[in-house]
Amino acid sequence: MSKQKPSIPKGMRDFGPTEMARRNYILDTIKDTFRLFGFDQLETPAMENLSTLTGKYGDEGDQLLFKVLNSGEFLKKVSETDFNNGESVVLPLLAEKGLRYDLTVPFARYVVMHQNEISFPFKRFQMQPVWRADRPQKGRYREFYQCDADVVGTDSLICEAEIISMIKRVFAVFGLNEYTIHINNRKILSGIAEVAGEAGKESELCVAIDKLDKIGRKKVEEELSQKGFPAKALAALAPILDLPDRSNSEWLVFLKEYLRQSAVGANGLEELEEVLSFLSLMGEDEHYLKLDPVLARGLSYYTGAIFEVKVGGVGIGSVSGGGRYDNLTGVFGLPDISGVGFSFGVDRLYDVLDALDLFPQQQPDSTQLLLAHFGEEERKQGVKLLAAFRKAGISSEIYPDLAKIKKQFNHADKKNIPFVGVLGSEELASGTLSLKDMNTGNQETLSLEKAISRIKGADQDLA
């Protein structure tokens, strides 16, 4: 074994104590909310059969799958002719498994495999890393967490209302106020295509409309023309493409009239209104909620509601999105399972909370107390007290070595530990400890009991 300078693969990250505490804060907040709403957790293996993954994410997705080399004699099945025929022939002979690319396909696979045990409607959440062989760049990694919640086996619009309610709860816990939940319905988009006289071309319409933000109305109209939308259609679409600044209720009034001739459009609008009415029954106002009849999210598999959450002011964009789909499991042989789901972008939420300085100063799960000592006997006394602090539920540690007191304080400082309990000969004699609050610099000589309640009190002040 030669000595080597170690490194990690590009696009991958280590999560040290601070990053972990912050990521746990995000995941735990979301998890608590999912559980409060009756969602059960699911985990699927990191590896799936390539037959499960391939063809589900388009050609580009297939390229980005990480493939796992068959174990043992992996060349056994590859002949020299195969080898000379190149990657596409060799790949299926070398690799039968790939790494999870998202949480949706494994979930669909799970539902189909366990359809006889599952009690539908099935509310599940899943928080696991996924892997994509994408070109790494700022904010884009080859390993990242996804965080999905879905309900399958019901078309009740209560689920859509609950998704909105969950998003609002999570953001309220984070203290995040500058955001907008955009909501639309695929059927409204279909209705708009019908009204434009281009029924069935909603897909082209969606693709073009999806670019409104980026390329502007004129270019969108050009694209629509190129795709065969006549001038008459563009005229009919004008009141939509104008993107006038309408309130939710103004949009509802407008769309009721605009979609009058389209059965599917009117149906989409009814669904949207029903979602709003369930929300209102839940005691939620429409704050943060923006009806956005051009929201398409580019994803052609949505069949009903479409959501997207954007955070303002930090240049990070979409942090959550989702929608209803009617055929999640069809590709695995189980048709007609309707579901609705959404996901939080954990890395983006991390960047948002960081940019807005919304992470709690003191993570509830980090060490609260370091015991420092001036010598052998003081250290023994420290070990005794340590057990008492822990019994009281205070995360605590003792500096294990006999070392200069400055070194011990530096350790507390670097680990961001808010309290240091110092044990010197005086404290040893009087059975006390000298408790230093590292934030204020205050230091007091206290009994064990007083020290416990002081630390717990500080903890409550922060909570």
Add this chain to the structure above:
Amino acid sequence: MSKQKPSIPKGMRDFGPTEMARRNYILDTIKDTFRLFGFDQLETPAMENLSTLTGKYGDEGDQLLFKVLNSGEFLKKVSETDFNNGESVVLPLLAEKGLRYDLTVPFARYVVMHQNEISFPFKRFQMQPVWRADRPQKGRYREFYQCDADVVGTDSLICEAEIISMIKRVFAVFGLNEYTIHINNRKILSGIAEVAGEAGKESELCVAIDKLDKIGRKKVEEELSQKGFPAKALAALAPILDLPDRSNSEWLVFLKEYLRQSAVGANGLEELEEVLSFLSLMGEDEHYLKLDPVLARGLSYYTGAIFEVKVGGVGIGSVSGGGRYDNLTGVFGLPDISGVGFSFGVDRLYDVLDALDLFPQQQPDSTQLLLAHFGEEERKQGVKLLAAFRKAGISSEIYPDLAKIKKQFNHADKKNIPFVGVLGSEELASGTLSLKDMNTGNQETLSLEKAISRIKGADQDLA
């Protein structure tokens, strides 16, 4: 996309809601303990460079590493000559990354890469899946969680005492009483070799002694003879190999005399006594703790304390183990970092708690209430109440569809939800709900407030 019957790779598992709740119970209990003792969480990527992994786990380990095919044109670097030279030549050209095989090597890599940011002593824990291309069999999987805690950068024996204290705390929370923490010290084994006149042959001695449990004393003696231990050595070893049933203090008295001539042995014994004395300062008695001077764990990299935890009566064996090592990071170019660590076998603990029926009946994080309804208006009322139950912190859901009441009750039953709140026309008129306790079968008509406190009360009874 043709329809296909989906499956998962062999040796891999899905974790459905029940398994997840139980596994979370195990991991959360361990995590709480690690944090109480001042350990910080770390996560490393699923993929490591093969140069980091290869050669760290022996030849057999190298075989069992899952390798990830290079992305893009993976055959680019492979010539026809390479191809004809077989796997060992082709492998490094096809694959540069492998999947995490354990948590120790990635931790060592992390410590070396981050040595300038880390404040030593560094207490870290890590709970992540690892992957091994082992032949799957009962209780052995190709993907499984490991759960490690280590302290590096100190040789203080407080750390050893804390490990024992953590194990005892975790098992106390589980309600697990039938277990033994075996403890030894590598230096005691070295001392025993010296006393036998075979200094430096402790490795052969360890390998043979490690089999005492399985093959018995006679076969162990045969093996030692074959390895060149003369009759005189075997005679000197007799008081050890007899495995007399000595108490901890009897062993200490015996070893003090037995190891008198061996400096290293006497040192090992002193270390062991110091660990016990720190434990006693922590207020821990020696219950569950068994001094076991033949415990070797087969792992040659332990240099000081050695631990192993065995659970009695369920035929599952070792559920935790660890020890002190003096050169974790040497292979990556950072010598002389002493550390001590241990790990819990999560799958085995799962099987133990299952066999002993020690999982909590009702998982704290599962749904506590399902609202069921007799029709459209009752469902609306349910949606209203739902928000109130959730605001009170009760994990709850409403059956989202209009369905027969029996179907709704079946759903609660299958999901193991302990309370069903029924809304019929009477409840609607009186603003109440009919709360059924699914365990006792009792049903009462209650106001919202009363229902909340009834459910919360039941929750406290269980806690």
